[in-house]
Amino acid sequence: xxxxxxxxxxxxxxxxxxxxxxxxxxxxxxxxxxxxxxxxxxxxxxxxxxxxxxxxxxxxxxxxxxx
Numbered sequence: 647x648x649x650x651x652x653x654x655x656x657x658x659x660x661x662x663x664x665x666x667x668x669x670x671x672x673x674x675x676x677x678x679x680x681x682x683x684x685x686x687x688x689x690x691x692x693x694x695x696x697x698x699x700x701x702x703x704x705x706x707x708x709x710x711x712x713x
Contacts, residue, residue: 664685669699673709673710
């Protein structure tokens with residue numbers, strides 16, 4: 647669940663062959679938006695998913711920090 651992991655995942659729910667990963671953007675603890683990445687299902691390996699999640703988390707943290 648998003649509340650537990652901080653990420654939203656889609657697996658071909660909207661478009662066949664397309665998956666997505668998103669994370670909420672917070673500023674001072676308030677949700678102000680989201681960053682998301684869409685990719686072909688064939689490229690969504692566990693390694694790719696982990697790398698995308700790490701990069702989304704870092705980008706969201708940088709935005710919250712005012713970078």
